[in-house]
Amino acid sequence: MRLCLCLWVLAFCILASDLGALADVRSLISKDLFEQILKHRNDAACQAKGFYTYEAFVNAANSFGAFATTGDTNTRKREIATFLAQTSHETKGGWATAPDGPYAWGYCFKQERGNPPDYCVAYQQWPCAADAVANDATLSFKTAFWFWMNPQSPKPSCHVVITGQWQPSTTDTQAGRSPVMGSPPTLLTAAKNAAKVPTQKWRIGSDSTRDNVKFWELTLAVTWTGLKSQVAEQSGESKMGKIPPSLRSLVSANSLIRTPLQTEKSQRHHFLKKRPSRKQQRKDSDDSLETKRIPSLFKSPELSEAKELFNSFISTKKIPPDRPFHNSLLQSYSLMSTVDDSISFLHHMIKTNPSFSPDHATYHILLSLACKAPESDLSPVHKTLNLMKNAGFEPNQGTTDIAVRSLCSDNRVDDAVELVKELSLKKSPPDMYTYNFLVKCLCKCRVLSTVYGFVDEMRSSFDIKPNLYTYTILIDNVCNTKNLREATRLVSVLNESGFKADCFVYNTIMKGYCMLSKGSEVIGVYKKMKEEGVEPDLVTYNTLIFGLSKSGRVVEAKKYLKIMVEAGHFPDAVTYTSLMNGMCRKGDALDALALLEEMETRGCSPNSCTYNTLLHGLCKSRLLEKGIELYGMMKGGGVKLETASYATFVRALCRVGRVAEAYEVFDYAVESKSLTDVAAYTTLESTLKWLRKAKENGNMV
Amino acid sequence: MLPQGVKKTITDNPKKLANLIDLVNLPSTLRDFVGQSQISRLGCFMRVWSYIKTNNLQDPNNKNVVNCDKKLKSILMGKAAG
Numbered sequence: 001m002r003l004c005l006c007l008w009v010l011a012f013c014i015l016a017s018d019l020g021a022l023a024d025v026r027s028l029i030s031k032d033l034f035e036q037i038l039k040h041r042n043d044a045a046c047q048a049k050g051f052y053t054y055e056a057f058v059n060a061a062n063s064f065g066a067f068a069t070t071g072d073t074n075t076r077k078r079e080i081a082t083f084l085a086q087t088s089h090e091t092k093g094g095w096a097t098a099p100d101g102p103y104a105w106g107y108c109f110k111q112e113r114g115n116p117p118d119y120c121v122a123y124q125q126w127p128c129a130a131d132a133v134a135n136d137a138t139l140s141f142k143t144a145f146w147f148w149m150n151p152q153s154p155k156p157s158c159h160v161v162i163t164g165q166w167q168p169s170t171t172d173t174q175a176g177r178s179p180v181m182g183s184p185p186t187l188l189t190a191a192k193n194a195a196k197v198p199t200q201k202w203r204i205g206s207d208s209t210r211d212n213v214k215f216w217e218l219t220l221a222v223t224w225t226g227l228k229s230q231v232a233e234q235s236g237e238s239k240m241g242k243i244p245p246s247l248r249s250l251v252s253a254n255s256l257i258r259t260p261l262q263t264e265k266s267q268r269h270h271f272l273k274k275r276p277s278r279k280q281q282r283k284d285s286d287d288s289l290e291t292k293r294i295p296s297l298f299k300s301p302e303l304s305e306a307k308e309l310f311n312s313f314i315s316t317k318k319i320p321p322d323r324p325f326h327n328s329l330l331q332s333y334s335l336m337s338t339v340d341d342s343i344s345f346l347h348h349m350i351k352t353n354p355s356f357s358p359d360h361a362t363y364h365i366l367l368s369l370a371c372k373a374p375e376s377d378l379s380p381v382h383k384t385l386n387l388m389k390n391a392g393f394e395p396n397q398g399t400t401d402i403a404v405r406s407l408c409s410d411n412r413v414d415d416a417v418e419l420v421k422e423l424s425l426k427k428s429p430p431d432m433y434t435y436n437f438l439v440k441c442l443c444k445c446r447v448l449s450t451v452y453g454f455v456d457e458m459r460s461s462f463d464i465k466p467n468l469y470t471y472t473i474l475i476d477n478v479c480n481t482k483n484l485r486e487a488t489r490l491v492s493v494l495n496e497s498g499f500k501a502d503c504f505v506y507n508t509i510m511k512g513y514c515m516l517s518k519g520s521e522v523i524g525v526y527k528k529m530k531e532e533g534v535e536p537d538l539v540t541y542n543t544l545i546f547g548l549s550k551s552g553r554v555v556e557a558k559k560y561l562k563i564m565v566e567a568g569h570f571p572d573a574v575t576y577t578s579l580m581n582g583m584c585r586k587g588d589a590l591d592a593l594a595l596l597e598e599m600e601t602r603g604c605s606p607n608s609c610t611y612n613t614l615l616h617g618l619c620k621s622r623l624l625e626k627g628i629e630l631y632g633m634m635k636g637g638g639v640k641l642e643t644a645s646y647a648t649f650v651r652a653l654c655r656v657g658r659v660a661e662a663y664e665v666f667d668y669a670v671e672s673k674s675l676t677d678v679a680a681y682t683t684l685e686s687t688l689k690w691l692r693k694a695k696e697n698g699n700m701v
Numbered sequence: 702m703l704p705q706g707v708k709k710t711i712t713d714n715p716k717k718l719a720n721l722i723d724l725v726n727l728p729s730t731l732r733d734f735v736g737q738s739q740i741s742r743l744g745c746f747m748r749v750w751s752y753i754k755t756n757n758l759q760d761p762n763n764k765n766v767v768n769c770d771k772k773l774k775s776i777l778m779g780k781a782a783g
Binding site for chain 2: 657658659660661663677678681682
C-alpha cells in the first residue's frame with residue numbers, strides 16, 4: 001500500500017544541482033548597494049533576520065556561471081537588479097505603508113508563512129530539504145538562481161529574457177510574452193509576464209509535497225493543444241448531461257445514440273430514396289473526381305506552377321482532356337489554394353484548352369471552396385455565383401445544397417440561412433433535403449425561437465412548408481432539451497398540417513421520456529402508438545425496455561421483452577443490456593449475470609457495453625470475486641473498459657486492499673486504449689487518496 | 702460518486718490536468734533515473750511503475766509492497782517502501 005505513497009512523493013524531490021562557479025558578481029553589485037536595496041531585511045520584525053547575507057548571495061550567484069555574465073555591464077546589472085527585485089517581491093515582508101515602501105522589506109521571510117502542520121513530513125533518514133534550505137542562505141539563494149536560470153517550459157528562463165537572448169515565437173507573442181527591455185520597473189513586469197516564475201515558488205523544490213502542487217501549476221502553460229484535446233474529450237462525455245454514471249456507459253454506447261441514430265439513418269434512408277437524380281448525378285461527378293484525383297499532383301499553392309503543370313499535361317497529350325479530368329485537376333488544386341487562384345486556374349484551363357467547357361460541377365467545386373474561405377462574409381460565395389451566372393449557369397438546387405452543406409460544415413449556419421434566403425429570392429429555393437438539413441443544423445446550435453423564426457419565414461416568404469421529417473427533427477430537438485410539452489404541441493401541429501406521426505416520431509418522443517426517466521409516460525407513448533395503429537419496431541421496444549429499466553420498473557421491462565419476442569422481433573444486445581442495467585440498479589447483479597447466460601444461449605453475443613454494465617453492477621453489489629472473474633473474461637476477449645466501470649472496479653479492488661491488482665487494471669485500461677492514460681491515472685490517484693483518507697479516519701480494516 | 706467527481710475536476714479545473722501532464726525540470730537524481738531532463742508527473746509515474754514491473758520489485762508475498770532496489774531508493778527519498 002505504501003507503494004502508492006512513495007509514488008506520490010517521488011515526483012517532488014527536486015533539488016538544485018551544483019553548477020560550476022565562474023565570474024564574480026561582486027564587481028557588479030557592491031555590498032553597500034545590496035544593503036541599500038534590501039534595507040529592512042534584517043529588521044527585528046523579520047523572520048529571516050540576518051539570514052540573507054551579501055556573502056551568501058555572491059556565493060550562490062557565482063555557482064551559476066551564466067548569471068550576470070552575459071551581455072555588457074549594463075545588461076548584467078539589469079539582470080541582478082531584476083533578480084533582486086523579483087525575489088524580494090516574493091519574499092517581501094513589507095506592507096503598502098511600510099517605511100521606504102514594501103519592496104525595501106524584501107528578503108524578510110525565508111519560509112512559507114503560517115506553515116500548515118503537514119507541510120513537510122520528515123523521515124528519519126531523510127530530513128526535509130525545506131529545513132536545509134531555510135537554514136542555509138547560500139542554498140536558499142541557489143534555489144532561486146536555479147529557477148532563474150532554467151527555462152520553465154514553455155516559458156524561457158528569466159535569465160535569457162533579461163539578457164535579451166530570447167526572441168518570442170508567435171505562440172509566445174500570442175500568450176502575451178514579449179521581451180520588454182527598459183527601466184528596471186518595466187523590466188520587472190516584463191520578467192514577471194514573460195516568465196511568470198516567481199522565485200518564491202521555487203521553495204517548493206525543497207519544501208514539501210504541498211507546495212509542489214503549486215510548482216506544477218506554475219509550469220502549467222504547457223502543451224495547450226494536448227490539453228485541449230483532453231478537455232474536448234471530457235466535454236464530449238459531459239454532453240451526456242445528467243444521466244447517472246451507472247447508465248452513462250450504456251446510454252453513450254448503445255441505446256440513446258443508437259436510437260436516434262437509427263431514427264436518423266432511417267430518415268436519411270427515406271431522404272435518399274426520395275432524392276432525385278440530381279443528387280445521384282452530383283454523386284457521379286464526385287465519384288469521377290475521386291477516382292481521378294491525384295493527391296500529390298500539385299506540390300505548392302503557387303498559381304504559376306499549377307499553370308505550368310497543366311500546360312505540360314496538355315502538351316504531352318497523354319491524358320484524355322475530357323471534362324472530368326479538368327474538374328479533378330481543379331478539385332485537387334482547389335484543396336490547397338485560395339478562391340482567387342482557383343478561379344484564375346480555371347480561366348487558364350479554358351483559355352489553354354478550348355475544347356474544355358466547364359459545367360455545373362466545375363463551378364460547384366469553386367463554390368464549395370468559396371464557402372470554406374476564411375473571409376467572414378459571403379463575398380467569395382457571391383463572387384463565385386456571379387462567375388457561374390456569367391458563364392451561363394443559373395444556380396440550381398444542387399448549387400444551394402452544396403453551398404449550405406459547406407457552410408454548415410464550417411459552422412457558419414447564419415451565413416447559410418442568409419444565402420438560402422438570397423437564393424430563394426433569385427428563384428432557386430432549396431429543396432426539402434437542403435431545407436431539412438439546414439433546420440437540423442440550426443437546431444444543433446441555435447435556440448428554438450431562431451429555428452421557428454426560420455421555418456416561419458420560409459413558409460410565409462417562399463411557401464416552403466415543413467414536412468414530416470422537419471417535424472421529426474424539431475421534435476427530436478425539443479426532446480433533447482427535455483421540453484416534452486413542446487414536443488406534444490408539435491405532434492398536434494403535425495397532425496393539423498395533415499401529416500400522420502410515424503414510428504420515428506413516436507420513438508423520438510419515447511426517447512425524450514426515457515431521458516427524464518418517466519416510465520409511465522413511456523408506456524403511454526407505446527399505448528398511443530398501438531391506438532393509432534402504428535406498428536412498433538425494434539427501436540421502439542429497445543427504447544421502451546431501456547426507459548422502464550431506467551425508471552426502475554424491471555418487472556414490466558421483462559414483460560415487454562416477452563411481448564417483443566411474441567411480436568416477432570429478436571432482442572439484441574441493446575435490449576439485454578438495458579434490462580441488465582435495470583437489474584443492476586436494483587441490486588440484482590446475480591440475476592443480471594444469469595441473463596448474460598440466457599442471452600448467449602439465445603445466440604445474441606454481448607458487446608463491450610454489456611460487459612461493462614455487468615462489471616459495474618457486480619462491483620456495486622460488492623460481488624468482487626464475480627467481478628474479477630468477469631474482468632478476466634473481458635481481458636481475455638480484449639473488451640475495452642469504460643470510465644464508469646473502470647472507476648468502480650478500481651475502487652472495489654482498493655477497498656479490499658488489492659492495490660497491486662488495481663494497478664494492473666490501470667495497465668490494462670491504458671494498454672487496451674480504453675481510457676486515456678490521464679483519465680485512468682486521475683481515477684487511480686483519487687481512489688488511492690480517498691483510500692488513504694479513509695484509513696486515516698480509521699474506517700478501514 | 703467518484704467518476705463524476707473526477708470528470709468534474711477535470712472539466713472544471715484544467716489546472717489539475719495541467720499539473721498532471723505539464724513538463725517540469727528535474728533534479729539530477731531523477732534526471733539520471735528518467736534519462737531526460739523534463740518529464741510530466743504522469744510520465745514520471747508511468748516510468749517508475751514500469752521500472753517496478755520490469756525488475757520484479759513487487760514483494761512476492763504481498764504484491765502491494767514494493768522492495769526498493771538501490772536505484773529506486775535513490776529517487777524515492779529513501780523512504781522504505783512497505
